[in-house]
Amino acid sequence: MARQKEFDPDEALTSAMEIFWERGFENTTMSALVRELGIGRQSLYDTFGGRQQLYEAALRRYRTDAMAKAREMEGRSGPLLPLLREYLDEVVEEAVTGSCAKGCFLVNAAVERGGDPGVRALVVEHFERLEGLLARRIAAAQRSGEVREDVEPRALAKTLLGVINGMRVAARMQPRREDLRAMADAALRLLS
Amino acid sequence: MARQKEFDPDEALTSAMEIFWERGFENTTMSALVRELGIGRQSLYDTFGGRQQLYEAALRRYRTDAMAKAREMEGRSGPLLPLLREYLDEVVEEAVTGSCAKGCFLVNAAVERGGDPGVRALVVEHFERLEGLLARRIAAAQRSGEVREDVEPRALAKTLLGVINGMRVAARMQPRREDLRAMADAALRLLS
């Protein structure tokens, strides 16, 4: 029928995501993406349909990956705290890895583009799901006596998520692994 | 000698700060500032010297105000937890007040312009000071038995700051007072 694309759209989206993640929306021009992805301008527009749409696609992909990690944690049984430690370690590594401080794409998006309803909805939805997931696991851990019971699960989940996002912000200022680990350790200790 | 300014530079800086705070750097054009401050373009450039410099000046002003609030808390004696509650209440109100979700200017700046060394330094310095201040008060509260002693003060301070910044991020996504209060309550409960 016709000519086939010379690049892999999925791979391109991943690269675009990393660039948007590091530099943010406003500091990422289409020209830069064309240059760094090694894809023609027109191909980029044809495939993804413009900067805003490409950004949202990148955000969706990040969100899917992030939720997969969280669900993987949910899927496993056993005590909560070791699972949480593992999860937090991943959060730290992700926030620190890369040429510069990236933090978390969703947090960055919320801060930088909270004004955009589409972006905001995308972000809010993710964190609500994550909070629900955490709250359920925390409630179970409270019943088994692993987590203190003087704070209700929902509030504990919100606060834990707060620490996690605080870690991401801290990582964006200064990606020092030991600082983030200290926060993670303390947060876990406080739960019991 | 000469004509005097028709506007108050200090007041103008305050307004500019609020606008940068709400919309961020890239989404705030000089033309918009000229329009909304009611000041001539040239006057703005003469007084503040360009967008980047105006932004940094606004950031400095915010930082000064924020540190003043923190020091006010430090100055007062008595048990720590009530003071912290008061402080957190202020944080919540500040993050929620305004026509839209503002969060914290410094957090926003760190996320949006972490790439700029000047901005980054400004932000890092502030949070380091704040962390030190908190750590000192927490250490004292530990000695008096008000705060649990199984986590060292520095780590506790980092984590508390993490929750606070997490609250600011949450506020930027969805400025719901009850959610932020729940986080603040839980964080305080976890300290004891």
Add this chain to the structure above:
DNA sequence: CCTATTCTCGACAACAGTGTCCAAAAACCC
């Protein structure tokens, strides 16, 4: 009242970035 200095306002040059157009090239099917 006059002069010197500073402020104010509209206009604008220079620049950067987005999204589109068009011609050429490439792949697939007949």
Add this chain to the structure above:
DNA sequence: GGGTTTTTGGACACTGTTGTCGAGAATAGG
């Protein structure tokens, strides 16, 4: 091999933004 469809790459129109220029207005001092 020819025709058709799609991709590709460069050029470019258009828009929006920054920072500056020059003329005119306002104020303080002589």
